[in-house]
Amino acid sequence: MGAGKSTLGPALAERLGRSFVSVDAVVEKRAGSRVPELFRERGEAAFRELEERATLDVLSRQPLAVVEIGGGGLASTATRSALSEHAFALHLETTPDEAWERVRESGRPLARDRDEFRALYEERAELYGEVADGSARDLDGAVLAAAGVHAGAGAAGRLGELVPGAKPVELVVDETVDGLHGARLRAALGDRVAASHVVPAGGRAKTVAEADRIWSALRLDRDGTIVAMGGGSTLDVAGFVAATYLRGVAWVPVPTTLLAQVDAAIGGKTAIELAQGKNLVGAYHWPARVVIDPELLATLPPEELGNGLAEVVKTGLLSGESVWELETAEQVRRCAAFKAGVCLRDPLDRGDRAQLNLGHTFGHALEAASGYSLPHGRAVALGLVAALRLSGLEDDARMVEDVLRPRPVEVDREAAWAALTRDKKVADGRVRLVLLEARGQPRIGVELDPRHVRAALDLLIA
Numbered sequence: 001m002g003a004g005k006s007t008l009g010p011a012l013a014e015r016l017g018r019s020f021v022s023v024d025a026v027v028e029k030r031a032g033s034r035v036p037e038l039f040r041e042r043g044e045a046a047f048r049e050l051e052e053r054a055t056l057d058v059l060s061r062q063p064l065a066v067v068e069i070g071g072g073g074l075a076s077t078a079t080r081s082a083l084s085e086h087a088f089a090l091h092l093e094t095t096p097d098e099a100w101e102r103v104r105e106s107g108r109p110l111a112r113d114r115d116e117f118r119a120l121y122e123e124r125a126e127l128y129g130e131v132a133d134g135s136a137r138d139l140d141g142a143v144l145a146a147a148g149v150h151a152g153a154g155a156a157g158r159l160g161e162l163v164p165g166a167k168p169v170e171l172v173v174d175e176t177v178d179g180l181h182g183a184r185l186r187a188a189l190g191d192r193v194a195a196s197h198v199v200p201a202g203g204r205a206k207t208v209a210e211a212d213r214i215w216s217a218l219r220l221d222r223d224g225t226i227v228a229m230g231g232g233s234t235l236d237v238a239g240f241v242a243a244t245y246l247r248g249v250a251w252v253p254v255p256t257t258l259l260a261q262v263d264a265a266i267g268g269k270t271a272i273e274l275a276q277g278k279n280l281v282g283a284y285h286w287p288a289r290v291v292i293d294p295e296l297l298a299t300l301p302p303e304e305l306g307n308g309l310a311e312v313v314k315t316g317l318l319s320g321e322s323v324w325e326l327e328t329a330e331q332v333r334r335c336a337a338f339k340a341g342v343c344l345r346d347p348l349d350r351g352d353r354a355q356l357n358l359g360h361t362f363g364h365a366l367e368a369a370s371g372y373s374l375p376h377g378r379a380v381a382l383g384l385v386a387a388l389r390l391s392g393l394e395d396d397a398r399m400v401e402d403v404l405r406p407r408p409v410e411v412d413r414e415a416a417w418a419a420l421t422r423d424k425k426v427a428d429g430r431v432r433l434v435l436l437e438a439r440g441q442p443r444i445g446v447e448l449d450p451r452h453v454r455a456a457l458d459l460l461i462a
Helices: 005-016 023-031 035-042 044-061 071-075 077-086 096-103 114-131 139-146 155-162 175-192 208-217 232-247 258-264 294-299 302-319 328-345 352-357 360-369 376-390 394-404 413-421 450-458
Strands: 019-022 065-068 090-092 134-136 149-151 169-174 193-199 225-230 250-255 269-274 277-284 290-292 433-438 441-446
Touching (some): 005 139, 019 023, 023 035, 071 114, 169 175, 294 328, 302 352, 302 376, 302 394, 360 376, 360 450
Parallel strands (some): 090 134, 169 225, 250 290
Antiparallel strands (some): 433 441
């Protein structure tokens, strides 16, 4: 009561593309009376019966909704059981003083005496902890919790409690990360670590050969978990292995680059490369949890931070917010929450999620033409410039050039064009682009004259 559920709930529903249902509103509609009147005329026990019935109906029948449930309703054993069976229960955190200030003049039946209100808060706190699958204090935190993303300084040191379950885990770790952080991360997981598999740094990990090597070495059963530590390439191959080994085992990415923390670790897309193109073999396999620790970025060289900044800028263009101007830890949280929301709306990339490919059609083509020697962030930065020029947003294209400083690359023009026309977003032989109407207004599946697309690509090549 007073935590902000009525305000945050509709906003969360909009971010997730779902309907919003208030149990109190359902009760009021059925009873033909407002909640204060029900308390006054029928008493709290009668209200709780109506509340329980409405809650059970909503949880068992309402598909893909954000449901607001009053804290008192959790006293019902049937309600707690239904939450466990049908819902992800999110505890919206507040303090008793914050909550009291919001409700003390609201006329709510249980908010008339400050001391009684505080006692009620303390009485229910333990119950909330038992029922909740996650907790949050704001909208971004709610989206991250719903997506299974734990982001915060020092999170890597808490892997033992953050990796779900108690069964053995096997690590897939980037060779560079292994030297920097491997010992600390293994210590955090303790005796759950059954084996480690070190993969090459960067794009060399995303190959059929590396995937086959890991498949052959794994000894997990269906209840085990793969924990992946590294940048986007390491997470991609580890996630793909997890998706396909024993027809799917749980996995937990621990991203160690800015690019992976704001993008690659979130949303369940996994893949390996073929010579013909980027991410042509892959699977959707949502992580059991994503553990993001901005402190791991302290060891990154400047060029790797620059790679990640390209995805930060992309996210800002899509969200309409200048997130690239924030401090790094806040960049990570805001970008991760934005992508998590998009992916929860469209987990299998059949619609709205396509916006996340802004700049990537051009970027992937340049990467393929370079034999994957071109860093992903640099490729995306160039791709953003091309997409913004084709969108007619010259000022934003100049902003990208000022912030990211992308330089044209030396690759074969024909190879780049051939890769672009094989992009996974091509349909019926026609290239479909993600462009912007303006910041925060993506346009998906845009078809342009191939000559204009080719000209935009050529401007990115030295």
